[in-house]
Amino acid sequence: MTSGNQVTLAVLNPNGRDPFVDYSDGPGEHCPGVHPPVNFHAYAAATNGAFYDSVEAVLADRERFDAVLVLIRRRCWITLKAVQKLKAEGLTVLVAWKECGPFQISEQLETTKALQAYAEILVLADGILSPTKVTPPRWGWIPSEEFWRKVRFVPTPYPLEFKAWDFSVPIEKREGILVGTREFFKPTRNHLRTLARSATLAAQLKLPVTVINGDKTRGRKMLHNLEASFPEGSLRIIEGRRPYDEFLRLVSSHRLVFQLDRSAVPGQIAGDALLGRTLCAGGNSSIEEEAFPDFCDGRTKDLEAVYEKVARVLTDEDEYKKAVTESQELGRERVSFGAVAGQLARFLVDLKAV
Incomplete structure (x- = not known):
């Protein structure tokens, strides 16, 4: 009580x-x-x-x-x-x-x-x-x-203070970007625009991008059509759902989760990033505003500034570690x-x- x-x-x-x-x-x-x-x-x-x-x-x-x-x-x-x-x-x-x-x-x-x-x-x-x-x-x-x-x-x-829910992998084993959205046909998810910006980041930073197909056959066709926008061999498409623990390890194996979701939802993918001890950027969910304020469009209202910060943490090891530490501190303090x-x-x- x-x-x-x-x-x-x-x-x-x-x-x-x-x-x-x-x-x-x-x-x-x-x-x-x-x-x-x-x-x-x-x-x-x-x-x-x-x-x-x-x-x-x-x-x-x-x-x-x-x-x-x-x-x-x-x-x-x-x-x-x-x-x-x-x-x-x-x-x-x-x-x-x-x-x-x-x-x-x-x-x-x-x-x-x-x-x-x-x-x-x-x-x-x-x-x-x-x-x-x-x-x-x-x-x-x-x-x-x-x-x-x-x-x-x-x-x-999110159970950030419990060791059993720490799904992190060593930073040196993390690579690339995980697209945080997966639905083409819900406009507020902004999935197509997220993929377009991810393709730009992949070309600029020479990084691989992973996306999960959430729209079955239609989504698969669209993703294969969009592969031409990415540097050759840089787009990895994952089909089907995974058990939650496997999904969290997938999240953690990336240096950053990127999305431009405009749904103003609670933000499970941002919470998943916290459990994976990695970063989440670009959306306007509540968890992003609480734990990733410098990377959240809801706070900055300036996507270009967000893109610059994303590029910085993806290319500077010290900046990346600092951002992860700060997000974990905010996460424990707020969520x-x-x-x-x-x-x-x-x-x-x-x-x-x-």
């Missing part, structure tokens, strides 16, 4: 696909078939809580938790029913969009039924958690002052499990103070 920076959180995805995971003993180690302690599972793992898929299971364990974080999805009315049941039982309820980028939220609020349920959720919830710095929209009859009292940005945490658990505890205290 809440004491100082200590808080225990249940995270509930009502009627969701992910099964129960108990984080009483923290994040543990990577285990095949078990959801890693990232994204919304991370809020539970950072607080030694648990992840649930049913209201009844949460209520059975209610004495463990200071609050329940209920995830909102496209069918908002499912979340509304869960919030109503939890509030009727006297629990403190926070809510957050599962797909929480501003463009993602707009796509999900496309029916009057969803909008009506969302408006009721905002009134009932004790707090509204936003994993992005672009807060969710106020809708319905909740007063503006009440909405802004309830809402708070709390970044998704580590301990740091975010403290933010959650303060959030709950502030909500109850009114």
Whole structure:
């Protein structure tokens, strides 16, 4: 229960696909078939809580938790029913969009039924958690002052202080750039422009570039068409998904993750870069703003300056090591499990103070 920076959180995805995971003993180690302690599972793992898929299971364990974080999805009315049941039982309820980028939220609020349920959720919830710095929209009859009292940005945490989640490889074994985006057909991902700039960097700096094909046959055709933009033999295309631990080692084997994503999402690829003890540059995600501010377009608003910094760390070993050290320090200070658990505890205290 809440004491100082200590808080225990249940995270509930009502009627969701992910099964129960108990984080009483923290994040543990990577285990095949078990959801890693990232994204919304991370809020539970950072607080030694648990992840649930049913209201009844949460209520059975209610004495463990200071609050329940209920995830909102496209069918908002499912979340509304869960919030109503939890509030009727006297629990403190926070809510957050599962797909929480501003463009993602707009796509999900496309029916009057969803909008009506969302408006009721905002009134009932004790707090509204936003994993992005672009807060969710106020809708319905909740007063503006009440909405802004309830809402708070709390970044998704990463287990940076746990040795089992250090996926770094020695710096001398890192090579080239990993493209952080993989979707051609979501405009806000800016994937084509990322590839175009990566081709320029590959030619200027004589570095290899790795990209993961996320669009199956269509994506494969487009990537092979784009190979001509890269120096011969410098573009490596990876097909299919990898287990999370293998993916983190892939991330770490590169000197830098580069993307121009404009989705304003929480920033899992930036968090993955932190776990791989490497750099992430170019996007506007919240984790990038927290841990990689000098490389984040959200802070500088000047991509040319970002490109210059990228070139500098890719060609100067001392600058690279300095940037990695600084990002790790910022990561531990702002988005580590301990740091975010403290933010959650303060959030709950502030909500109850009114």
